[in-house]
Amino acid sequence: MTGHHGPAAVLILLLFSCSAPNSPEPAAAGVPPVPELELAVMVTTDPPPFDRPCKVRSQVAWQRRDRIIRPVLHWDMEESAGPDRLTTTFAHSGRSSMVMGTDMEYGPSICRKVNEVADTLVAVGMGFWMHSSDPDPLLTVVTTVHRGEEQLAWYGKDLRATDNHPGEWMRFNVQHPMKEIKLMGQDRICCFLWNRNASTILVDDVDLVFLGPGVLGKRSGHGPDLERGGGAAALPFATVADVTLLDPREQGIHVGKEAPPDSRHEITIRALGGMRFSYGPGDAVARLSSPTGEVRALVRAWHPTLAADLLDHEQVKVMDGPKGPIITGFDIDVDSNNGMRTIAASPAPRSAMLHLTLPVR
């Protein structure tokens, strides 16, 4: 298995377009189109064709002190610096897929150090679409754990012949728990496909996820206990009595323009007798506080007609309005070349003035 140690990935955040076909052959009829957002890729030093993971999914990250943790990788198999392993014969999505031929018993190995992908690694998940005409292709998804030159563990999940659907695209999902090993940050996790029957297998839309015990970067904590009582009462939600839709442009939010800096909004709401409305990066809901700082309620900016939460955006701008807070939500596009942040067209910015009522205490 040592031959499957891949180099530690070096992430180069450049944009490539997956839309340029690697082959003049047309895509198979009926193949789902690749969403435009999926076309941007990252460049890694993983072996082809795993060297171009899709950016929108694979760049999600959490900064833990001096290191960046990227727990998710996704490949749509549309782009690679070594396109020999891509074929347009069949694709589950887009135009191409990876081909493991009779010459490939071991697929390319994707390796990461534990501290590159997780704070606490609990399991490694891999999922992909596969297509083979072999009734029993003897495919095994393998995860190995290495410390230096020593292989600490080997996990495999076989495709059982009874589960195989020859000639059809089928999903192969794997999850290998890591609970038996006390992992260290420099340990390396490697995943690859073992084509034991040397069958021709097409692989597309590959996900590799490094799973932690909960949401990465989320602080733990305990709120009120409804059963056992004691401690603080649960914070109620303010009632959104009415919502007046506004034009985001009137709030200075224009699609394609440079986005304002993201910061915490602390606004005094005159219509609520000077209550403070607070919302900032990392929040799911806003908070209403008394002028003395006592948090009185949470705010969910639910708009019944839009059937959407105005806070359901990557960034929010809050201003005081005559009847309540004016909330304008928008998403951000970041130019990988220069880091410039602009207001995204999709999802479209939304703006409304909320008429809030505090819950009776």
Added chain:
Amino acid sequence: MRTAAWLSVLLWSLVACTHDEQPGVILVEDLRVMGDAATLVDGVATVELDYTDALDSGFVIPSARQAPGGAYDWSFKVPSGTSAQGLRYKFYYVNTSYRFPAMGPDGAQHPLAHENFYGSFERSSEAFRSTGPIPAEGLEVKERFRIHGDPREEAEFKDDQGRSLRWARNPRVGRYGFLVVIMTEEHFQQLELPQGVMDISAKQDGRFIDPFWYWLHGPGSTDKAVQVIVPEAQLQVVARPDLGGGIHIPSTAPTNSAGYTNTCGNTSALSRTAPFEQFIHYVDPSTRFANIPLIADVLANEYTPKDHDRYKALFRAEDMVTLRPMTTPTPCATVESDPERDRIILRNPASRPGDLRKENVGIRSRHGLAYGRYRVKCKLTRLLNDSDMWVGLTNAIWLIYDGAPGCMRRPCEKDGYMQNYYGGDDDARAPRVAYSEIDFEILKTPAYCPEVSFPPTYPQPIADSDDRAAWAYSTSDARMDKPGAITVACTNWDMACHDPESFGVGCHPLTKDGRTYLNHRWSKDYRAVTQKVEELDAELFGGDHYWFEIDWRPEEITWRIGPELDQLRVVGYMDRSITEISNVQMHLIVTQEYHNTRWWPGTPYDQGFIPFPSKDLVGEIMEVIIE
């Protein structure tokens, strides 16, 4: 009558050859059971179980309200000159719908035939009755019979004062057949019948002798001097518990009576007659979870999968509230028996600020029955909204052991059953346990089988509000469940008995009638085996009603659903080759309940990030038939 009797024998599968070829002596004629068989529909009389007084006395068929004197007639004629000293005779009944074959492959009594529900004369130890001397002109013998619980008057079904608890082994629903055995007094005196044949309550070598084996297949079948008659007449027994007949509140429920009504409470009348009681869940501490304190009408589309994912990633842990799913503090407030419409209404109550509730609701039948086709017509609450967001409820139609004295599962021969439902993997094993459960559980969760597709590869969520892709979870394309679909999980709790020859772990197939059913069991000590199919929420819970059927038989369980009784389709099937099927009496339960989604790995939604309901979630049970 004799001709009719032998025609019936021909139709009665295993009986046919022996007696058709060796009819033996003819001693009596014109045997009639339940009157003239010609007056019955296709030879079958149908009767519904009379629930009156059945809680104390067990079901009696027929009751005094259904037949004069609470018994059916049976009779035969003895021609003149048949026997100077008279005849000896004995009458038997047996439930033929839900029984093991009387005879095993080796010709001996089937090893589990002693579990069959058969009886004879009211006093179980009474042997053969005598006609007395036959007058010169012949004789007509007129008798009566009724079917009642615990017909063998077994020691384990008695109270501490030695009284038989008939209800602890109630008559089964379904079809009953009969058997009459007749011989001359002289032959009777010569015969040395085993005590277990003379007296059905007596055991031989530790087991009861099934008279239907003894007389139709065993030693009795070859005695040419004995007339064995299988009457044409049969009896069909159906249970239709009255949904408008009230809901009793058990003594274990909270004592707050503020919700009591005329048809729900703990009055002596309801205690005596109500066919259902409010089911108060036991909610294990392991089901605790933290929940967002949001109240919303999910079914009115006030919450979406996007909201779920964002809250899961970003909602502060210290703002969550910790709870176990609740049970009612006010019995009768959330269940209603409507005598006008003959239905029961369930309401998972809405939450209010300061009163956040995820409250389980349900009803439970009060009369235990072993086996039967449990058919429930209901309109339980919708589970999904237009954006495919789940309300967090599991609609469940299930059977659970009734806890009657003496009701223990048959021994698990290999290494016993896991002893406790909540005992964990290190639980001790016991040769016999009472715990039994057969479920429909319907919720939003993916299938575990085939193994190749489980578990879905959900992204690892990240608490990064700047990047929408970091929140994706239920909104990712990792989902293996179909939009608009909910999963119908069919489960048999066999308490990990290893006796079945094809006991399996992981996904293991079972083929029946050319169709393969994928069973799943987490480990060799896991107490249940489950099959799952996806169905449309709108179809099962969006229409006027839907039918759910658990067909529980001694050797197989079939789960069916459909819009009407004549349009049921199979969604689950198991047999004794893969799972031990319980033989103890069970109650029917219908619930709408909140589960910790940790119980359902792969579920796209985390119960903790599903809001508390702002409106009651209402379900209606419209009809229950057990047959």
